[in-house]
Amino acid sequence: xxxxxxxxxxxxxxxxxxxxxxxxxxxxxxxxxxxxxxxxxxxxxxxxxxxxxxxxxxxxxxxxxxxxxxxxxxxxxxxxxxxxxxxxxxxxxxxxxxxxxxxxxxxxxxxxxxxxxxxxxxxxxxxxxxxxxxxxxxxxxxxxxxxxxxxxxxxxxxxxxxxxxxxxxxxxxxxxxxxxxxxxxxxxxxxxxxxxxxxxxxxxxxxxxxxxxxxxxxxxxxxxxxxxxxxxxxxxxxxxxxxxxxxxxxxxxxxxxxxxxxxxxxxxxxxxxxxxxxxxxxxxxxxxxxxxxxxxxxxxxxxxxxxxxxxxxxxxxxxxxxxxxxxxxxxxxxxxxxxxxxxxxxxxxxxxxxxxxxxxxxxxxxxxxxxxxxxxxxxxxxxxxxxxxxxxxxxxxxxxxxxxxxxxxxxxxxxxxxxxxxxxxxxxxxxxxxxxxxxx
Numbered sequence: 001x002x003x004x005x006x007x008x009x010x011x012x013x014x015x016x017x018x019x020x021x022x023x024x025x026x027x028x029x030x031x032x033x034x035x036x037x038x039x040x041x042x043x044x045x046x047x048x049x050x051x052x053x054x055x056x057x058x059x060x061x062x063x064x065x066x067x068x069x070x071x072x073x074x075x076x077x078x079x080x081x082x083x084x085x086x087x088x089x090x091x092x093x094x095x096x097x098x099x100x101x102x103x104x105x106x107x108x109x110x111x112x113x114x115x116x117x118x119x120x121x122x123x124x125x126x127x128x129x130x131x132x133x134x135x136x137x138x139x140x141x142x143x144x145x146x147x148x149x150x151x152x153x154x155x156x157x158x159x160x161x162x163x164x165x166x167x168x169x170x171x172x173x174x175x176x177x178x179x180x181x182x183x184x185x186x187x188x189x190x191x192x193x194x195x196x197x198x199x200x201x202x203x204x205x206x207x208x209x210x211x212x213x214x215x216x217x218x219x220x221x222x223x224x225x226x227x228x229x230x231x232x233x234x235x236x237x238x239x240x241x242x243x244x245x246x247x248x249x250x251x252x253x254x255x256x257x258x259x260x261x262x263x264x265x266x267x268x269x270x271x272x273x274x275x276x277x278x279x280x281x282x283x284x285x286x287x288x289x290x291x292x293x294x295x296x297x298x299x300x301x302x303x304x305x306x307x308x309x310x311x312x313x314x315x316x317x318x319x320x321x322x323x324x325x326x327x328x329x330x331x332x333x334x335x336x337x338x339x340x341x342x343x344x345x346x347x348x349x350x351x352x353x354x355x356x357x358x359x360x361x362x363x364x365x366x367x368x369x370x371x372x373x374x375x376x377x378x379x380x381x382x383x384x385x386x387x388x389x390x391x392x393x394x395x396x397x398x399x400x401x402x403x404x405x406x407x408x409x410x411x412x413x414x415x416x417x418x419x420x421x422x423x424x425x426x427x428x429x430x431x432x433x434x435x436x437x438x439x440x
Contacts, residue, residue, distance in 0.1 A: 027072050027095035027105055027160070028240070029175040030413040033184045055082025070097055072173050088113030094158070103164070103172055109156040118150040118214065121338055122319045124221065134311070136319055136340040138386050138398060142425045146221075150214040156206055163201040166194075166236075174200070176239055181373025181410040182287060182354075183244070189236040190246025190276070199236030199246070204229070212320065223318040227256035237276060240438060242415055244289045248274040248438050254322070266315045268322040270297045274437050286354045286374065293348040293437040295330065297323040298390040302342040316342070325384045325400070329436040332382065333402030333423030341386035345395040348437070350380040350406075360409065371411065378406035380419070400424070408435070 047061045064076030075093035094107035121136040121144065128135065128144045135144040162168045167188045177185035189199035209226040230253045237246035250272040258265025272295045279288035299322055301315040316322070319340040325331040326338030330346045353376060360372040382402040387394040404421030419430045 027173065029072055029173060030241075031175060031177045033177050033179045055080065055086045055088075056084040058082040058086075068093075068096075070095070073097070082116075084116045086113070086115045088115075097173075101161075103162045103168075105160045105162075107158045107160075109154070109158065111152070111154040113153075114151045116149055117147060118152075118212075119145045119147050119335065120150075120212070120214065120319060121145045121335075121340065122221075122223075134313075134341075136337070136386075137388075138339060138341065138400070140339075142338075146214060148214040150212060152210075152212050154208070154210040156208045159205045161203045161205075163203065165196050165201055166199045168200040168202075178373070178413065180358075181242075181413075183239040183242075187238040188240070190238040190243070193236055193247060195234050195236070199234055200240075201232075201234045204231035204233060206231070210318075210321070212318065223320075225256050225318050225321055226259070227254065229254050235438070237438070241413070241434065242410065243274075243276045243291070243438065244278045244287060245276050247276065248272075254317070256317070264315050265301065266299060266317050266322075267301045268297060268299045268317055270295065272296075272437070284355060286356050287352075288354075289352040291348075291350040291352055291435070291437070293346075293350075295346040296344065296390075296395075298343045299323060304388075323386055325386055328430050328432050329439065330382070331384045331400060331402045331421075331423065332419050332430045332436070333404060333421035333428050334400070334425060335428065338425075339384075339386040339400065342388050343390035343395065344384065344386045346382070346384035348380060348382045350378050350435075352408075352435075353377045373410040373413075376406075376408040376410075376415075378408055378417075378419075380404060380406060380421075382421075 047059070049057070049059050058080055060078065060080035062076060062078040064074070066074035068075055073093070073095040075091070078090040079087075080089070081087045089110075089112050091108065091110040093109070094105075096106050098104045098106060121140070123135045124146050125135065125144055128141065133140045133144075162172050167174070171188070174188050175186050176183060192198055195201050206229040207227070208229065209224075211222065211224040213222045231250060233248070233250045235248050237243035237248060250270070252270040254268040254270070256264075256266050272293070274294075275292045277290040279290060281287060299316055302313065303315045305312045305314065320337045322340070323342060323344035324337045324340040325344055325346060326334035327336035330348070331338070354374045355377065358372065358374055360375055380403065383399045384402075385395050385397075385399045400423065402421045402423045404419055406417050406419040408415055408417040415434055417430075417432060417435065419436070421428055421430065
């Protein structure tokens with residue numbers, strides 16, 4: 001930790017702060033109990049500078065606006081350039097209601113970058129050419145990765161349709177009223193489980209295209225995938241951005257038909273279950289919540305052939321898609337996509353504690369830029385594994401672990417986080433908008 005950790009924190013904080021006013025407005029309305037009326041839509045432009053191991057000295061600017069065309073919609077543009085020649089840009093939008101259906105919303109997402117250095121856990125490192133363990137597998141060496149220059153392009157359009165059942169029958173865009181960041185009115189479920197009467201059920205369709213192009217000293221490689229995600233999600237919780245009770249179920253089918261520039265056709269499936277238990281308040285804490293998460297993935301089309309005495313895998317996603325562990329959300333003590341294979345399983349438990357004492361909410365200079373409703377202390381533990389087959393016996397043997405603590409805060413009705421996690425391979429810092437589960 002030290003200099004590298006400090007640089008990571010500065011880099012992530014710059015990106016996160018840029019996103020705050022926008023995501024809070026997406027596909028929901030959030031009001032303050034003590035406000036006389038809903039805040040007027042606002043916009044901002046914010047330049048900033050920082051230093052990171054990826055970009056060296058970097059300069060960026062972010063522009064955003066909420067209430068674009070519609071009260072629940074928002075978007076932001078973030079551009080960053082580094083002195084080492086790297087650059088990255090993000091364009092996010094969400095919550096735009098379509099003119100031909102009051103229940104259908106869309107959100108464009110574009111990320112593009114050119115980096116002087118990227119690490120990916122895939123075969124090709126000449127130091128491990130004769131290694132029997134495939135890069136990224138559960139037993140692979142932590143140094144079996146490719147470090148190279150590279151580009152990353154990711155284009156998505158997310159369509160969300162709110163089914164007319166449960167809380168979504170009469171309330172398509174929910175309105176939450178908060179008291180210093182905690183839900184006061186407007187619960188959308190969590191008291192009992194019945195999709196016909198409680199919670200919100202959504203069907204999501206997400207066409208996507210992503211390409212990573214690497215140029216290492218010993219060769220170049222390009223990984224492309226293009227297709228669509230189909231998701232059925234039931235959100236039976238009281239307040240989706242920060243649940244204190246209820247559950248969430250999500251089933252996703254990912255299909256790349258292998259047309260145009262995609263490397264190979266494949267099908268992947270995912271199942272995610274989350275459960276939240278309110279432990280009430282105490283003398284020191286305003287809110288205590290036990291949050292549990294289960295996730296599993298499989299790749300039915302995965303095929304293994306033998307060519308020239310070596311295994312060749314076809315009809316699989318790139319190493320950054322599908323059954324992967326490590327990074328922002330799952331096994332946070334490992335690098336991004338550290339583990340990737342045909343199948344995966346994952347368990348997590350978090351104790352989310354909101355103290356009554358909120359020193360950040362009283363900092364005068366900070367209050368001029370952003371409102372900090374609460375901060376949160378979150379110890380967590382994780383278990384997970386990838387495997388060549390989806391078998392409970394395989395997936396529950398020699399599992400990888402990660403444990404750590406998170407510091408999170410609600411700023412302008414949006415949760416941000418900084419999680420520090422340790423594992424058998426070291427320590428990682430993961431910073432992002434929203435809890436690792438649920439993912440908005």
